[in-house]
Amino acid sequence: MxxxxxxxxxxxxxxxxxxxxxxxxxxxxxxxxxxxxxxxxxxxxxxxxxxxxxxxxxxxxxxxxxxxxxxxxxxxxxxxxxxxxxxxxxxxxxxxxxxxxxxxxxxxxxxxxxxxxxxxxxxxxxxxxxxxxxxxxxxxxxxxxxxxxxxxxxxxxxxxxxxxxxxTRDNFKDMVFPLPVADILYIGKATSSQLNERNIYTLGDLALSSKEYIKSFLGKNGEMVWLFANGYDTLSVNSSQQVIKSVGNGITAKHDIHTIEEAKIVLSMLAESVAKRLRQSNKLGSVISIGMRYKDLQGLSRQKRVDTPTNIAQEILDMVMILLRDNWNMAIPLRSLSISVSSLVEKETYAYQMSLFNTANEEDRYEQLHLEEVIQEIKERWGEKSIKYGHSLLDEELSDFSTQLGMDIHPPGFLR
The missing domain is CATH 3.30.70.270 (Reverse transcriptase/Diguanylate cyclase domain)
Structure with a gap:
């Protein structure tokens, strides 16, 4: 059929x-x-x-x-x-x-x-x-x-x-082959330039070239786009729910960030947002990442695995602050910050190993989680600005953003 x-x-x-x-x-x-x-x-x-x-x-x-x-x-x-x-x-x-x-x-x-x-x-x-x-x-x-x-x-x-x-199979050469190579999936500016440098301008040029030749300078991606141009795509339409692999949030600050204290104002709100979304998804995460973009738009990201998967904002914040201090070249101000948590597991299926000795720490975790859930209930009922952490008042301009920002949904990966 x-x-x-x-x-x-x-x-x-x-x-x-x-x-x-x-x-x-x-x-x-x-x-x-x-x-x-x-x-x-x-x-x-x-x-x-x-x-x-x-x-x-x-x-x-x-x-x-x-x-x-x-x-x-x-x-x-x-x-x-x-x-x-x-x-x-x-x-x-x-x-x-x-x-x-x-x-x-x-x-x-x-x-x-x-x-x-x-x-x-x-x-x-x-x-x-x-x-x-x-x-x-x-x-x-x-x-x-x-x-x-x-x-x-x-x-x-x-x-x-x-x-x-x-x-259709009967008309695709007439309709597809005259089009520029950049019109098809997975051919961006860089790949298009590489093809153009070798006098491959249209999808017809690509389709009629040797697959081995295209692969010789584009690698596996070259073989894939050659198959696409020839109509050999057999990928199925995947109707299953997308698997959440990470939860993150980021913001471009209203002014450049120069100090650790300023960064903490932004990161604490981002950590709160990420923790809330983890709890809403019934997830825990064990790899915590920070993304930093400098004023000159150069960026870097760093990550660290924690021993116990978490959805607690304070624990996420503590880890990103360590990563920030260890990796920020403070000679250059920061323009934007982001946090993500990955290596996710379902909360119900995670087998949490309780300690026989350090019960105080476990009680602290429970109390912190309960505190954050109460704070979230207050915000949902009375608005995001109804309750704030004290350090956010040190620079109200930096903390003047919604934690819902950065939650845009982007296209999932085309390839499975």
């Missing part, structure tokens, strides 16, 4: 959801972005009117305003984006039990065999899904329909205005 796989992409997702909620935004050049004064001043998404000014995702607000002085910047509302993108995928799941998310706005849908159930062709099903998403949620999605995931993804990029491109 021939496979039929849809790749669906919500067009300029964040901006379109804002337009759907507030239709007046469709009449002005608008972009989703952070606050420049808070040093989060980049474009996250833009609407069609802003696109006409050649405003690009990822560029600074300063550059965007130079292109379009009347550009309206809307702050991101992640809870809304999570809700509506999940509603879109709820519609997808009515047509297949094999729906694989690729970030918030993209997903693969394996409808192989579903045509018989609905008595429609694969293309008719794709068109029906597009119509339903627009009718029920007011959102447009572009789609690619093909016999593999890579070409389906490629097809959804061909027409970003509620388009539908069908790439």
């Amino acid at each position: 021939e496979r039929w796989i849809i790749h669906s992409d919500i067009n300029h997702c964040y901006a379109q959801i804002e337009e759907m909620m507030y239709p007046e935004l469709r009449n002005v050049p608008m972009a989703i972005g952070g606050h420049e004064e808070d040093r989060h001043g980049i474009i996250l998404a833009k609407n069609d009117l802003a696109k006409k000014y050649h405003i690009k995702t990822g560029e600074s607000l300063r550059d965007a305003f130079q292109k379009c002085p009347e550009l309206l910047i809307v702050p991101p509302h992640y809870d809304d984006y999570l809700f509506y993108t999940e509603e879109v995928k709820r519609i997808y799941r009515e047509y297949s039990d094999k729906v694989e998310s690729f970030g918030l706005d993209e997903a693969w849908i394996d409808i192989t065999g579903t045509e018989k159930l609905f008595h429609k062709t694969a293309m008719e099903l794709a068109e029906e899904i597009q119509r339903r998403v627009f009718k029920e949620l007011g959102l447009t999605v572009s789609m690619g329909l093909s016999f593999n995931k890579v070409f389906a993804k490629l097809g959804s990029d061909l027409d970003k205005k509620q388009g539908l491109a069908v790439i």
Whole structure:
């Protein structure tokens, strides 16, 4: 049976959801972005009117305003984006039990065999899904329909205005081969440059080259993209829940960090956020990592394993402070900090070995965990600023951020 796989992409997702909620935004050049004064001043998404000014995702607000002085910047509302993108995928799941998310706005849908159930062709099903998403949620999605995931993804990029491109075994050479090599998955700027240096500019050039030759300078990645270009992708649509491998959070500070005390203000809030998310996921972690980015944008990360897996903020903070002191070149101020915890285990399945002698330490851990849970309950009821650690008051500008920041969902790995 021939496979039929849809790749669906919500067009300029964040901006379109804002337009759907507030239709007046469709009449002005608008972009989703952070606050420049808070040093989060980049474009996250833009609407069609802003696109006409050649405003690009990822560029600074300063550059965007130079292109379009009347550009309206809307702050991101992640809870809304999570809700509506999940509603879109709820519609997808009515047509297949094999729906694989690729970030918030993209997903693969394996409808192989579903045509018989609905008595429609694969293309008719794709068109029906597009119509339903627009009718029920007011959102447009572009789609690619093909016999593999890579070409389906490629097809959804061909027409970003509620388009539908069908790439089959019969027409893929005509549709795919003329496209630039950078259009396919896993070919970024560096790989594209390496291919271009060897006069390989199009996917047809890549497909018709010797696999061994491509592999000779790109390694295993070269073999993979050669297979992709030739349509040999057989990866399945993975509908299983994503396995959480780590929990982390990070922030770019409102001003450069010069001292250990300033760093602790930021790290304590990040540790609190990470510990809360570990508890919400019922996880414990034994590898604690810190990420540091200097004022000159050079960065480094360090990690250390703890003897007992934890989801206690104070224990996470204690470890990252050790890592900070051991590795920070204090001659250069820090611009941003991050914390992550990995090597996760389920809390219920972890066999905790109690000590026969050091019971005081175990009681301290229990009391600290209980304290943090009470603090979290207070914040959830009365707001994040209702209770603070005393040291955060030493620099209220550094502590003036939400611990929900940095919790964006990024695309999971394409390869399994």
